Amino acid sequence: MKILLFICIISIYPALLRGQDQVSFYVHGHADDWQLFMSKNIVDDLSFAKVVIITLTAGDAGHGCLAYENGKIPYYIAREKGAVYSSKFACDILGKEVSDVPFSSIVSVNGHFITKYVYKNHIINYFLRLPDGLYGEGLPSTGNQSLEKLRKGSLKTITAVDHSTIYHGWNDLTQTLKSIIIAESGLDEQVWVNTHSSDRKYNEGDHSDHYSTSEAVQDAVKDLPWAGIVSWMGYRSRKLPANLSTSEIVNATAIFSAYSWSILESGYVSSFDNAHRRFLPNDFFLITKKPVAGSFSVRAINMIKLLKRKLMT
Numbered sequence: 001m002k003i004l005l006f007i008c009i010i011s012i013y014p015a016l017l018r019g020q021d022q023v024s025f026y027v028h029g030h031a032d033d034w035q036l037f038m039s040k041n042i043v044d045d046l047s048f049a050k051v052v053i054i055t056l057t058a059g060d061a062g063h064g065c066l067a068y069e070n071g072k073i074p075y076y077i078a079r080e081k082g083a084v085y086s087s088k089f090a091c092d093i094l095g096k097e098v099s100d101v102p103f104s105s106i107v108s109v110n111g112h113f114i115t116k117y118v119y120k121n122h123i124i125n126y127f128l129r130l131p132d133g134l135y136g137e138g139l140p141s142t143g144n145q146s147l148e149k150l151r152k153g154s155l156k157t158i159t160a161v162d163h164s165t166i167y168h169g170w171n172d173l174t175q176t177l178k179s180i181i182i183a184e185s186g187l188d189e190q191v192w193v194n195t196h197s198s199d200r201k202y203n204e205g206d207h208s209d210h211y212s213t214s215e216a217v218q219d220a221v222k223d224l225p226w227a228g229i230v231s232w233m234g235y236r237s238r239k240l241p242a243n244l245s246t247s248e249i250v251n252a253t254a255i256f257s258a259y260s261w262s263i264l265e266s267g268y269v270s271s272f273d274n275a276h277r278r279f280l281p282n283d284f285f286l287i288t289k290k291p292v293a294g295s296f297s298v299r300a301i302n303m304i305k306l307l308k309r310k311l312m313t
Contacts, residue, residue, distance in 0.1 A: 022049040023185045025193040027177065027217050029147070029209030030059035031079040031127075032271060035086050035256040036279040037232050038194060040248045043090050043255075051123045052184045053087060054177065055080075056147065056213050058129045058161045062139030065162050072267040076161055080115070080127050082262030087123045089258040093251060109183070110176040112165040126180060129160040130167075136208035147173075147212035170219070178220040181227065190226055190291040193217055197231035202286065206234040221289070228291035233284040242281030252280040 024045040026034050034042055034053060045051050058064075058076035067074050084102050102119040117125040131138060133146030142161060149155035150170050158173070159166045167173045185191045197203035198214035214231060221227040244252065260272035 021188075023052060023188045023191050024049045025052050025054065025181060025184070025191060027054045027056070027193060027195045027213060029055075029057050029196065029207060029213040030132075031055050031076075031083040032059070032256070032259050032276075033196070033210070033234070034194075035083075035252070035259050036276060037234055037237065038283055038285070039090065039252040039255045039280075040244060040283050041194065041230075041285075042087075043093055043251055046091055046094055046122060050121065050184075051087075052126070052180070053083070053124065054126045054128070054180060055083060056128050056130055056177075056216065057132055057209050058127075060132050060142065060161050062132060062134070062141045064131070064142045067267075070267040075266075075268060076129060078263050078266035078268055079259075080129075081266070082259035083127075084117050084119075084125055085262050086255045086258040087117075087125055088119050090251075090255050091119055091123045093254075106164075110172070110179045112167065112176055114165070114176075114180075124184065128176075129162055129164065130158055131161055133207075133209045133212065136212075146208065147216070148208045151212050151215055170216075174216050174219040177216055178224070181220060181224070185227075188226075189293045190228065192228050192230055192291065193221055194230045194232060194285075196234055197286065197288070199231065199286075202236075203231075203233050204236050206236065210234050218289075225292040227289075228287065229289035231286050231288045233282075235279075237282040237284050238278040240282055240284065244281050244283060249281050253277070256280060 026038065026042060028034055042051055059079050060076040063075050065074050065076065071078065088102055100120050102117045104115065104117045106113050107116045115127045115129070130147065131142040131145040133148055136146055136148035138144035138146035138149060145155060145158050150158045150173065157166050157168050167176070181193065195217040196206065196210035196214040198211050217229060221229065256276070257272060260270050264270040
């Protein structure tokens with residue numbers, strides 16, 4: 001039965017994907033990273049492409065799946081909601097129908113259960129909910145786990161803060177990320193994956209989770225010639241002169257406000273403070289891997305491998 005299903009999927013797969021739009025990816029350490037560092041680019045991409053946002057950590061600040069102080073819900077859920085609100089707002093800026101609400105589901109990717117939100121098939125969010133790594137050493141309340149430790153091999157497994165899944169090593173994590181990118185990219189001949197810069201000179205003083213997320217992206221797409229990488233400056237950008245127009249800054253501010261509203265509404269101190277607002281007038285990036293137009297056969301082989309692996313489980 002599985003073999004017959006597999007053959008059917010292969011036979012209809014090309015026809016299903018020819019109608020898909022172009023796809024852009026944004027892979028981040030935390031739920032507010034794209035709003036602070038690259039919102040203009042996402043708004044631009046939404047005008048012609050499906051945008052897929054993948055957030056690796058819960059950004060839980062060591063509180064795991066618990067609420068704290070006056071919080072009404074766990075902090076990571078407040079951040080997750082904020083990211084969904086702001087992504088919906090970014091999509092709605094384009095003047096499209098805004099009556100729909102994001103659809104949430106739990107999907108299985110590479111053997112892991114991951115939370116996914118879809119808004120009008122224009123913008124998609126995946127949340128892996130891994131522990132906040134702080135300066136790379138992790139936090140005691142979440143078992144001192146971090147992406148950096150997993151990448152360096154000093155940590156053999158890492159568990160999502162909601163205990164939804166366990167990643168068994170760095171390769172397991174990067175293969176999961178790769179699976180999402182292949183599955184969502186369809187037959188777009190070239191895709192761009194936007195992420196943090198791992199260049200410690202260009203992107204000096206950034207967060208450990210940002211650097212490790214960038215390394216994860218690089219490992220995930222290293223054998224995907226059709227996937228390029230755009231590497232973005234993080235914390236250092238606030239030290240540089242503004243390079244966005246007035247309207248772009250207004251959009252960036254509004255998008256981040258939607259995120260911050262969720263934090264405040266959930267009982268936590270608002271993120272809309274001077275320290276965060278200083279990032280909003282700036283977007284700085286470098287192209288660090290150029291994509292090569294992929295042939296149908298290459299893309300089909302990648303998808304068939306994913307389908308085969310799924311059917312075998």
